[in-house]
Amino acid sequence: xxxxxxxxxxxxxxxxxxxxxxxxxxxxxxxxxxxxxxxxxxxxxxxxxxxxxxxxxxxxxxxxxxxxxxxxxxxxxxxxxxxxxxxxxxxxxxxxxxxxxxxxxxxxxxxxxxxxxxxxxxxxxxxxxxxxxxxxxxxxxxxxxxxxxxxxxxxxxxxxxxxxxxxxxxxxxxxxxxxxxxxxxxxxxxxxxxxxxxxxxxxxxxxxxxxxxxxxxxxxxxxxxxxxxxxxxxxxxxxxxxxxxxxxxxxxxxxxxxxxxxxxxxxxxxxxxxxxxxxxxxxxxxxxxxxxxxxxxxxxxxxxxxxxxxxxxxxxxxxxxxxxxxxxxxxxxxxxxxxxxxxxxxxxxxxxxxxxxxxxxxxxxxxxxxxxxxxxxxxxxxxxxxxxxxxxxxxxxxxxxxxxxxxxxxxxxxxxxxxxxxxxxxxxxxxxxxxxxxxxxxxxxxxxxxxxxxxxxxxxxxxxxxxxxxxxxxxxxxxxxxxxxxxxxxxxxxxxxxxxxxxxxxxxxxxxxxxxxxxxxxxxxxxxxxxxxxxxxxxxxxxxxxxxxxxxxxxxxxxxxxxxxxxxxxxxxxxxxxxxxxxxxxxxxxxxxxxxxxxxxxxxxxxxx
Numbered sequence: 001x002x003x004x005x006x007x008x009x010x011x012x013x014x015x016x017x018x019x020x021x022x023x024x025x026x027x028x029x030x031x032x033x034x035x036x037x038x039x040x041x042x043x044x045x046x047x048x049x050x051x052x053x054x055x056x057x058x059x060x061x062x063x064x065x066x067x068x069x070x071x072x073x074x075x076x077x078x079x080x081x082x083x084x085x086x087x088x089x090x091x092x093x094x095x096x097x098x099x100x101x102x103x104x105x106x107x108x109x110x111x112x113x114x115x116x117x118x119x120x121x122x123x124x125x126x127x128x129x130x131x132x133x134x135x136x137x138x139x140x141x142x143x144x145x146x147x148x149x150x151x152x153x154x155x156x157x158x159x160x161x162x163x164x165x166x167x168x169x170x171x172x173x174x175x176x177x178x179x180x181x182x183x184x185x186x187x188x189x190x191x192x193x194x195x196x197x198x199x200x201x202x203x204x205x206x207x208x209x210x211x212x213x214x215x216x217x218x219x220x221x222x223x224x225x226x227x228x229x230x231x232x233x234x235x236x237x238x239x240x241x242x243x244x245x246x247x248x249x250x251x252x253x254x255x256x257x258x259x260x261x262x263x264x265x266x267x268x269x270x271x272x273x274x275x276x277x278x279x280x281x282x283x284x285x286x287x288x289x290x291x292x293x294x295x296x297x298x299x300x301x302x303x304x305x306x307x308x309x310x311x312x313x314x315x316x317x318x319x320x321x322x323x324x325x326x327x328x329x330x331x332x333x334x335x336x337x338x339x340x341x342x343x344x345x346x347x348x349x350x351x352x353x354x355x356x357x358x359x360x361x362x363x364x365x366x367x368x369x370x371x372x373x374x375x376x377x378x379x380x381x382x383x384x385x386x387x388x389x390x391x392x393x394x395x396x397x398x399x400x401x402x403x404x405x406x407x408x409x410x411x412x413x414x415x416x417x418x419x420x421x422x423x424x425x426x427x428x429x430x431x432x433x434x435x436x437x438x439x440x441x442x443x444x445x446x447x448x449x450x451x452x453x454x455x456x457x458x459x460x461x462x463x464x465x466x467x468x469x470x471x472x473x474x475x476x477x478x479x480x481x482x483x484x485x486x487x488x489x490x491x492x493x494x495x496x497x498x499x500x501x502x503x504x505x506x507x508x509x510x511x512x513x514x515x516x517x518x519x520x521x522x523x524x525x526x527x528x529x530x531x532x533x534x535x536x537x538x539x540x541x542x543x544x545x546x547x548x549x550x551x552x553x554x555x556x557x558x559x560x561x562x563x564x565x566x567x568x569x570x571x572x573x574x575x576x577x578x579x580x581x582x583x584x585x586x587x588x589x590x591x592x593x594x595x596x597x598x599x600x601x602x603x604x605x606x607x608x609x
Contacts, residue, residue, distance in 0.1 A: 005074035006108075007067060007094055009081050013113065016287025016295040017080070020118045028070055030081070034060045035093040037140065042148050044141050046551065049544040052141055056097065064097050071098045076106060078125065083109035083347065084303055085139075085537070086478055088132035095128060112353045113287050113297030135537035138546055142166055142529070145551060149558050150517070154509060158568045159591055162509060163490060167475045169513055170526050171483050172492045174468055176502045176510045178460055185456035191221035192452060193230060195405050196445035197239060197398065205434035206445060209398050209405035227449035234403050239442040242399040250388040253417035255307040255337035256349035256381045259477035260470040262302065265376055267463035271498070274462050274481045278302065280373045281350070290357075290365035297353055298362065299377050303477045304347040305470075307337040309385075313348075317355040317385040325419055331387045340470075351381040382420050389416035389423075396436055400444075409433040459499035473527030508568065516561035519553060572600070581607045 006027045008014050018027040035054040037043035045051040056064050071077050079094055081087035087109070095105045106125035110117040143166055150164035193211040198204045211219045211230070221227050257265065266277030281302035287295040314334040321330045337349075352374070359375040366374060390413040398405040408430050412423065460468065466480045475483055487493045492506030502510065513521045520526075529550060535541045572587035577597070579586055584601040598608040 002073060002075040004076045004078060005067075005070050005103075006078045006080050009087070009090060010286060012283070012286040016113050016297065017118060019295050020113075020115050021122070025078075026070060026074065028067060029063075030067065030090060030094055031060065031063050033057075033090055033093060034064050034067070034097050037144050042144065044144060050141055050547040050551075052137060054093070054096075067094070068098055068100065071103050074103060077103045078106050078108050078122070079128065080108045080110075080121075082303070083111060083301055084344070084478060085132050085136040088129055089136035089140075092128045092130075092133040111348045112300045113285065114353045115296070117353075131537045131539055134543045135533055138533055138536055138543045141547060142533075142550060145547075145554065146520070149554060150513070153516075153558070153561060153565065154512070156567075156569070157512065157565050158509065163486075164509070164513060165483075165486065166520070166526065166529070167469075167479055167483050168486045168490075168492075169510070169521050170474055170523055171465065171469060172487050172502065172506050172510050173514065173521050174465065174523070175460055175487075175493050175500050176507055178457060179502050179507075182456040182459065187453040187455070189223060190452050190454070191224065191227040192450050193219075193221065193227060193234075194448045194450065195234075195239070195398070195400075196448070197405075197407075198443045198445050199434050199436070200441060200443055204443070207407060207433055208431045209396070209407035210429060211403060212397075212406040213404040215402045221449075224449070224451065227451075230403070231447045231449055234400050235444065235447055237400040237403070239398055239400045239405075239444050241396060241436050241438055241440045241442065242404070243397045244436060244438055245395045247393045247395075248413070249391050249393055251391060251416075252388050253335070253383045253386055253421060254380065256309060256351050256384045257377060258305050258307060258339075258343075258349055259303050260305070260466050260480060262350055262377070263466050263480060264463035265380070266373070267461055267466075267498075269376060270372055273484075274466060275485050276369075277373065278481045280369050281377075283370060284374055284377075288365065288370070290362055298357065298374060300348050300351050300353060302350050304350060305339065305343040305477050306347045307339045307343075307349045308347070309334075309349055309351060309381075313351060313355070314385060317382060320355040321382065321386055325386075328414070329386050329416065329419060331385075335385055337384070349381075350377055352378045355382060355385075379420050383417040386417035386420065387414075389418045390414040394433055396433060398442060407431055407433060459501055461498055461500065465500060472523045473530055474523055476530065512565055512568075516565045517554070517557045520557065572598075574600070579605060579607050581605055 003024055003026045006017060006021065006025050007030055008017060008027065009030055009032055011029045014027040014029045018025070021027065035056055037052060038055045043053045045053070077098065079091035081090040091107055098105075105128070107128045108121040108125050110121040146164060146166045151162060154162040154164060195209045195211070196206060197209055198206045213219055214230070221230065262281065263274040263277050266272040266274060270277070281299065284299045285297050285302050287297045289295050290298060318330050318334065359371065359378050362374055363371050392411045392413055394409045394411065396407045398407070408427075409432055410426070410430060415423070462484055465484065469475050469480060469483070487506070488495065491503055492509060493500050494503050495501075510521070532541060532546045532549070536543055536546060570590040572589050575586050575588060575597070577586035578584070579599040579601065582599065582601050582605045584599055584605065586597050587600045588595055589598050596608055599605040
């Protein structure tokens with residue numbers, strides 16, 4: 001009986017799945033996409049319903065030949081790329097490329113690479129989802145149209161080597177807009193006054209309170225003179241507790257990670273760029289020999305915008321929590337979190353494939369980076385399934401004539417999920433408070449005025465840029481990391497002290513695109529387009545309809561920009577020098593990377609200095 005052929009994207013994934021499935025299956029890797037639009041031309045028949053033309057790239061030809069040979073010898077071909085739109089498109093392209101083998105194709109998907117999940121997926125195979133494929137193809141065609149329209153225009157107007165993209169150009173605009181806000185910001189002076197107070201009597205504890213109101217109005221202190229006048233007057237007044245308010249609060253844990261929040265945690269907690277976070281997450285997902293009685297994936301699929309958790313994973317986590325931390329730490333019903341609108345609810349959140357594989361147990365089997373990220377994922381997931389923390393917020397108001405000072409403290413009554421996640425840092429305006437009673441007289445120790453200036457909005461970090469993209473509906477989980485990598489690689493955005501800033505080139509290109517293509521380089525328009533693309537997957541709209549809606553306004557703007565967009569590119573300057581190879585005059589050519597001397601007979605003569 002011939003073996004069944006299973007095709008995945010990567011060798012690491014194929015190795016893990018091969019060990020799980022055994023000898024009846026041959027598992028091979030496609031090494032990503034096996035077909036794509038041609039590099040040398042648009043490859044899209046606009047007037048034929050935006051019909052794409054796909055080719056097998058040179059780098060994939062050997063792989064496709066090997067897969068065709070294996071498919072002919074196999075009984076059934078299982079297509080097992082990742083469980084998202086990109087994976088669905090890879091499965092469809094594989095099916096199209098291997099059609100000549102005459103074999104039956106089945107699609108299998110799984111959110112985790114474990115024996116249980118793989119066997120369950122192969123027990124209920126399906127067909128490639130044409131709606132998901134259509135949605136991915138629409139995205140690919142849109143990006144190709146934008147690239148093949150705007151990039152040559154930028155070469156003509158600015159210089160060769162530039163590029164523009166549907167999502168990347170909006171990301172650059174966000175960074176440029178933030179920089180413009182920072183430059184335009186005018187700091188404003190303001191002052192605060194803090195009172196050091198003490199309970200009366202021997203050993204009375206000291207605490208701090210901040211001036212909040214003057215004569216019933218919010219305290220606004222514009223300068224040193226106003227601050228000094230208040231200190232002088234308030235320093236001579238008696239102080240007493242006017243009110244005490246205590247509120248008990250139940251604080252729920254954060255949901256388990258999705259792609260964007262994992263990337264943000266990678267930046268904020270590990271100081272990693274988002275591309276590194278995704279690389280290490282891929283390693284944990286695809287499978288490791290990590291004391292698991294054979295290779296297995298340690299986390300679920302890492303490109304997801306859903307906070308959903310399977311019932312089985314929740315049950316295992318609750319059992320572990322009861323055993324490790326005790327019954328009070330397990331909620332009576334599993335915690336459920338709402339995903340954002342439009343999330344792919346068929347997916348799960350990012351979680352460990354087994355709650356019982358603790359970071360301590362896994363540490364000897366993982367690299368330092370793998371262990372650091374696994375700990376983040378494990379702790380976030382376990383905490384997300386635990387009982388709320390219970391705190392008591394104490395707010396005290398202290399009166400001194402017309403001046404009202406406030407002090408606050410938060411007291412933990414039950415740590416709940418913080419047993420794993422850790423307690424958040426104390427708020428800046430909180431201070432440990434001694435036992436106090438309403439009407440109690442206090443001793444003023446000192447009044448301390450402090451000068452401050454309002455601050456401009458901070459530059460984006462990779463984490464806050466990902467958050468901004470997600471909140472504005474720009475891009476999807478699979479695009480955040482490559483978008484940031486692209487705008488940095490193209491030198492549109494630089495990085496300093498962990499903060500992103502626009503380069504001179506980035507601001508130049510952004511300015512031209514904003515003037516020439518204001519709708520395309522617009523966050524709201526891009527978000528609406530993402531919704532339309534999601535609508536293709538839901539079967540609410542046709543691919544050609546969405547593409548036409550985008551294409552016609554783009555072409556109208558392009559026609560105007562060809563003549564109306566400012567030309568920055570400098571013409572070559574003729575010199576008195578002569579080319580020693582062909583005798584033509586030498587010219588100075590101006591490029592984005594600097595000026596150089598070259599033959600005017602280019603491209604026939606390529607002499608340059």
